[in-house]
Amino acid sequence: MILVTFFVLYLIVRKLFFEKIHNFMEDRTQKVKDQFDNADAANRLAEKHLAEYKAKLDDIEIERRGVLKEAKALAEQRAKKIVKEASDRAEEIIRQAEKEAERERAMFTEAMREQVAMLAVYAAEKIIEKQLDEKEQMLLIDDIIGKDSGTWKS
Numbered sequence: 001m002i003l004v005t006f007f008v009l010y011l012i013v014r015k016l017f018f019e020k021i022h023n024f025m026e027d028r029t030q031k032v033k034d035q036f037d038n039a040d041a042a043n044r045l046a047e048k049h050l051a052e053y054k055a056k057l058d059d060i061e062i063e064r065r066g067v068l069k070e071a072k073a074l075a076e077q078r079a080k081k082i083v084k085e086a087s088d089r090a091e092e093i094i095r096q097a098e099k100e101a102e103r104e105r106a107m108f109t110e111a112m113r114e115q116v117a118m119l120a121v122y123a124a125e126k127i128i129e130k131q132l133d134e135k136e137q138m139l140l141i142d143d144i145i146g147k148d149s150g151t152w153k154s
Contacts, residue, residue: 123141126140
């Protein structure tokens, strides 16, 4: 009898509740499986985005290095240009100074020639004015040089 009661009770529970419990468990299992699938899909998507961002960061880093390299090359080029321009300008100033010194040397030489010529003419005039013996001639030359030494110095 207990067995029959238990069997009848089993059939009643099975008829009324087993299918509902089984459907509930199946639904719950499906929901958990769907949630895991959704989580896996979200993880794959996140990993895909992470890989894309890493690739973009790598590209940006490469571009940054290229820009820095170009900027450094441009700065070095400009520095070389500035140094060359300064060197060229310095050479031009030196050439101009040498030309000016040569011009002044030529002017000084010409002035000295004129003074020597004037002094020679002056000395000749003095010698012609008076016929001198050798002793008087030496005294006259010393006198002329002494008087006109200011002319020699300028």
